[in-house]
Amino acid sequence: MYPKNIMEVFASPKNLVKLLKRDLQFNQFCMEEHLKKGDTLVLDSKNEFFYMLESGYLKETYTDILNIQFHLIVKPPHFPIFATTEEEMPESVSLNALTDVRWWKIDFQFFKKVLYSEDPRSYVVLHNLLFVKSRLYELVVKDRMEAADRIYYTLLQLLDISLVTGRNRAEFPRFLDYTLLAELASTSRSYTVTLLGELRDKGILVTNKKPWKLENIAALQALLFKEK
Structure with missing residues (x-):
């Protein structure tokens, strides 16, 4: 067993930049971009x-061989496009900045070289694998749900990046809109608009202006977990 907190600290952007800067070739192979x-x-x-996110939010979209798309939101300290083997790199990945973003663009061979010497316990790779494992689990769970439940589940997932405004209330990020929610929940935009209208009528959600507000977290949870 590996202590999760140690992996999180070791794999943080701040610590990784410090490790990379120990190599004299840092400036040759690493570039900060906005x-x-x-x-x-x-x-x-x-x-x-390799792209190491320092600040901001990205929408990461994978397109598989059947042309099916999968969407997820990435924020620090997690990494967009971190393949543990060359064969894992998907055919197409789109990174869309949901906010202003700052990241380090790092030559992957240089990154591997530094990890070999500075991370003998493979904390960085393990930390990323844990993140990928949890995201895959969430995708599998959502895939087995009906469309309405996928939207409820996605809204509750987004609480992780939302502002808590009360005991049972939260404020979603300003970038959340009908199109993004529909993509994350793998539903149509028109159905998403209709369902959110029902949540508004029940006093659970406020979407008439940005940022959207969740007025009753417990009520949304009850809708998701009610007996089918």
Whole structure:
């Protein structure tokens, strides 16, 4: 067993930059970049860079061989596009900046070289695998749900990046809208609009202006966990 808190500290962007800077070739292979809200970067299986997110939120979209898309939100300290083997790199990945973003663009071979010497216990890789494992579990759970439950579940997931405003209330990030919620929940936008209208009528959700507000977390949980 590995202590999770140690892995989180070791794999944090702040610590990784410190480790990378120990190598004299840091400035040659590492570049800090800024993305504006709305910027999109599309990568393929030939991508040669590792992206380490320092601040901001990304929507990461994978397109599989059947042209089916999977969407997730990535924030620090998690990494977009961290393949543990070269064969794992998907055919197409789109990174869309939901907010202004700051990240380090790092040559992947250089990154591997530093990890070999500075991370003998593979904390960075293990930390990423735990993140991927939890996201895959969530995707499997959602895949078995009906459309309405997928939306309820996704809204509750988003509480992890929302502002708690009361004992039973929260404020969602300003970038959340009908289109993004529909993508995350794998439903149509029109159905999402209709269902959220029902939540508004029940006094559970406020979406007439940004940011959206969840007025009754317990009521939303009850809708998800009610007997089918």
